[in-house]
Amino acid sequence: MTMRKNNIGPLSNRVLAINEKHHRLFSSSEEYLRRRAYREIHPTEIMVGKCMDGRLNLAVMTETPMGIIQPCRNLGGDFDLGWMAFQLMVAQWVDYSISRGRKCVFLATYHFSKGDKHRGCAGHNYDTGEAKKAAAKLKAQFDRVFGRSIVTAILCGIETDSESLIFHGENGEMWDLSTVINSDSQVLIEQLSAMYPSMDSQVLQDLLPLVEGNIRHTREISSSNRPVIEMEHQEWILGLGRGFDWLHTINQALIVGPFDLKIAKAIETAGGLLLGNIESGRNIHKGAVLVTAALYRNEVGPEPLLAMEKARSLRDFALEILEEKIPNLLPRLEIMAGTVDINTRHFTPLADNAAEMVA
Numbered sequence: 001m002t003m004r005k006n007n008i009g010p011l012s013n014r015v016l017a018i019n020e021k022h023h024r025l026f027s028s029s030e031e032y033l034r035r036r037a038y039r040e041i042h043p044t045e046i047m048v049g050k051c052m053d054g055r056l057n058l059a060v061m062t063e064t065p066m067g068i069i070q071p072c073r074n075l076g077g078d079f080d081l082g083w084m085a086f087q088l089m090v091a092q093w094v095d096y097s098i099s100r101g102r103k104c105v106f107l108a109t110y111h112f113s114k115g116d117k118h119r120g121c122a123g124h125n126y127d128t129g130e131a132k133k134a135a136a137k138l139k140a141q142f143d144r145v146f147g148r149s150i151v152t153a154i155l156c157g158i159e160t161d162s163e164s165l166i167f168h169g170e171n172g173e174m175w176d177l178s179t180v181i182n183s184d185s186q187v188l189i190e191q192l193s194a195m196y197p198s199m200d201s202q203v204l205q206d207l208l209p210l211v212e213g214n215i216r217h218t219r220e221i222s223s224s225n226r227p228v229i230e231m232e233h234q235e236w237i238l239g240l241g242r243g244f245d246w247l248h249t250i251n252q253a254l255i256v257g258p259f260d261l262k263i264a265k266a267i268e269t270a271g272g273l274l275l276g277n278i279e280s281g282r283n284i285h286k287g288a289v290l291v292t293a294a295l296y297r298n299e300v301g302p303e304p305l306l307a308m309e310k311a312r313s314l315r316d317f318a319l320e321i322l323e324e325k326i327p328n329l330l331p332r333l334e335i336m337a338g339t340v341d342i343n344t345r346h347f348t349p350l351a352d353n354a355a356e357m358v359a
């Protein structure tokens with residue numbers, strides 16, 4: 001077997017610069033206090049299951065401080081509570097929330113474009129009905145396992161042209177936030193409680209800022225007359241693993257979590273999309289970078305070392321898949337495995353850079 005190494009070049013350095021900027025912001029005193037203050041008022045833990053599509057950034061779309069909404073990403077936004085790694089993470093999240101006296105919201109999302117079917121979800125062959133069905137299935141799975149008292153699962157659509165959210169209520173009603181005219185808080189909370197009659201009042205209060213933020217965001221998008229090209233696939237980064245919420249510049253990265261039993265398929269699809277972006281000329285960098293990441297919380301002890309092993313294994317596995325399935329991507333691909341400190345969001349590449357070793 002070939003020895004695999006990081007191969008850090010100009011595109012990887014761009015990724016590192018993005019991380020540096022966000023890590024500095026995230027760990028700044030001001031942002032830390034903002035997050036703390038937000039948490040005091042809105043304690044509900046919010047997790048979102050979404051597609052790896054680089055356009056979907058819920059923190060940006062809802063104008064929520066970094067680190068509040070926890071993203072899980074996979075091809076087509078497909079998840080299954082039967083997948084071992086996903087189940088373990090969700091169970092730990094629920095347990096952590098209970099230990100803090102907090103409730104949980106899981107947003108099961110699908111995405112589409114109202115302007116052009118082909119700007120929809122590639123992971124579901126641009127079939128919005130199928131994408132929605134998969135998200136609804138996941139929501140039902142959460143309901144079945146957790147009930148509604150501690151964990152509330154919500155079906156939620158994301159329309160990527162206007163970046164608006166579409167909430168689906170407990171009785172099937174739909175609420176497209178791009179159509180909201182009266183954004184008075186009282187009116188919005190009444191709408192939410194009508195759609196989710198079984199929802200805890202604190203959870204309703206904690207969903208409200210997401211709704212308000214998305215209404216503001218959608219209005220900004222519609223008044224900016226953003227050109228259509230920004231809405232088409234331009235990604236040049238494949239992020240594999242966990243701890244990528246700092247990589248939140250829209251339309252740069254396809255991100256795949258380490259959850260799917262068929263992760264090889266997701267890597268192949270993402271690799272194909274990246275190659276397509278290069279060949280069609282939409283990717284102005286004409287190259288791509290594979291970034292694998294693993295999270296650690298405790299700086300002391302084995303956690304950072306385990307994270308390094310995880311990032312390395314993911315890198316080597318992904319390269320094996322790409323070499324076999326998308327070989328034409330390899331000559332254009334930089335490679336960077338590393339670890340992320342969950343407290344600061346700082347990404348550190350593994351110190352086995354092929355370019356340095358050759359030099």
Ligand SMILES: [Zn+2]
Pocket residue numbers: 051052053075076077111120121122123124
């Ligand atoms: Zn998608």
